[in-house]
Amino acid sequence: MPTDQNRVHEGRNAMKIAVCGYGRAGKAMIESILESNEHELSAVLCRDGSENASGNLSEVLYGERLSRLPDLSITPMSEAVQALDPGQVDVVVDFSHKDSALSFVEMCGIIHSNLVICTTGHSPEEIALVGELATEKSIGVVYAPNLTVGINLLMEFVAKLSKVFGDASFEILEKHPPDKAKPTATAGLIARSIGNGEIPVHSIRLDGFVGVHEVVASNGLERIVVSHESLSRGAFACGALAAAAFVCGKVGLYTMEDVVNDLGE
Numbered sequence: 001m002p003t004d005q006n007r008v009h010e011g012r013n014a015m016k017i018a019v020c021g022y023g024r025a026g027k028a029m030i031e032s033i034l035e036s037n038e039h040e041l042s043a044v045l046c047r048d049g050s051e052n053a054s055g056n057l058s059e060v061l062y063g064e065r066l067s068r069l070p071d072l073s074i075t076p077m078s079e080a081v082q083a084l085d086p087g088q089v090d091v092v093v094d095f096s097h098k099d100s101a102l103s104f105v106e107m108c109g110i111i112h113s114n115l116v117i118c119t120t121g122h123s124p125e126e127i128a129l130v131g132e133l134a135t136e137k138s139i140g141v142v143y144a145p146n147l148t149v150g151i152n153l154l155m156e157f158v159a160k161l162s163k164v165f166g167d168a169s170f171e172i173l174e175k176h177p178p179d180k181a182k183p184t185a186t187a188g189l190i191a192r193s194i195g196n197g198e199i200p201v202h203s204i205r206l207d208g209f210v211g212v213h214e215v216v217a218s219n220g221l222e223r224i225v226v227s228h229e230s231l232s233r234g235a236f237a238c239g240a241l242a243a244a245a246f247v248c249g250k251v252g253l254y255t256m257e258d259v260v261n262d263l264g265e
């Protein structure tokens with residue numbers, strides 16, 4: 001029986017997945033892979049110098065060895081190329097730190113794995129470099145500043161709204177936990193899809209939010225409010241699994257829009 005978290009990639013091939021970063025989102029990703037009963041968690045990577053390097057995954061995450069977790073030890077990034085065999089990993093999902101993106105493309109080129117970059121905050125130049133390197137190394141990469149299927153559909157809708165309501169004013173409100181940088185990368189993507197000059201973005205930082213983006217549009221006669229909320233980080237894990245399934249067997253750089261379009265086929 002598919003769970004909510006693996007519903008969107010139902011029917012795709014089983015994948016061997018390595019996860020980098022086991023903070024809030026990485027942990028949700030790990031749980032989602034295990035819950036799928038279909039995909040294999042083949043490695044978990046950490047930053048060099050982490051106190052958890054070479055530690056047992058279950059003990060690091062839960063303080064004890066749980067039988068539902070594979071008996072994996074956490075691999076520091078610089079040791080991954082030696083530790084992982086070609087074929088051991090179909091796709092790496094990166095929920096670690098934005099500065100690691102290019103090293104991950106290099107690493108995936110060596111171990112013949114594809115890559116889903118979930119971290120945010122890269123410049124267009126950095127993304128272009130990721131794309132060039134992905135093609136040079138013959139691997140597929142999805143760059144996904146917002147992994148949720150819903151936000152990507154919201155962007156399609158507001159793009160249409162802005163075309164039809166040419167004279168409307170738009171503003172964006174986003175709500176995230178206190179440690180999230182302002183504004184989100186997603187707010188920038190939404191503003192670009194509205195494409196109607198400078199769009200004001202308002203940010204709220206409070207405990208309890210996972211991720212909310214709201215677009216308010218008014219032309220003085222009608223007001224339209226479109227809202228998306230990630231209720232748990234399972235929403236990000238679900239999108240990352242869909243992106244991972246999409247990118248296996250492809251070469252070059254793709255976006256979440258490509259993934260969502262493929263889901264709708």
Ligand SMILES: NC(=O)C1=CN([C@@H]2O[C@H](COP(=O)(O)OP(=O)(O)OC[C@H]3O[C@@H](n4cnc5c(N)ncnc54)[C@H](O)[C@@H]3O)[C@@H](O)[C@H]2O)C=CC1
Pocket residue numbers: 020021022023024025026045046047048077094095096097098100118119120144145146147148236
């Ligand atoms: N694209 C999307 O829809 C989403 C993106 N994210 C992104 O994922 C990343 C992680 O988010 P959270 O889990 O909420 O953060 P977090 O702070 O809870 O976890 C980050 C994890 O990465 C590790 N880490 C930090 N620097 C590292 C490095 N250089 N190499 C390897 N590991 C490193 C930390 O030790 C920690 O385990 C952020 O960049 C965030 O913006 C998170 C949620 C959704």
Ligand SMILES: O=C(O)C1=N[C@H](C(=O)O)C[C@H](O)C1
Pocket residue numbers: 120145146180184185186187210211212230
């Ligand atoms: O880091 C997060 O958590 C999120 N990041 C995304 C971004 O930076 O755009 C947005 C998402 O809602 C949560």
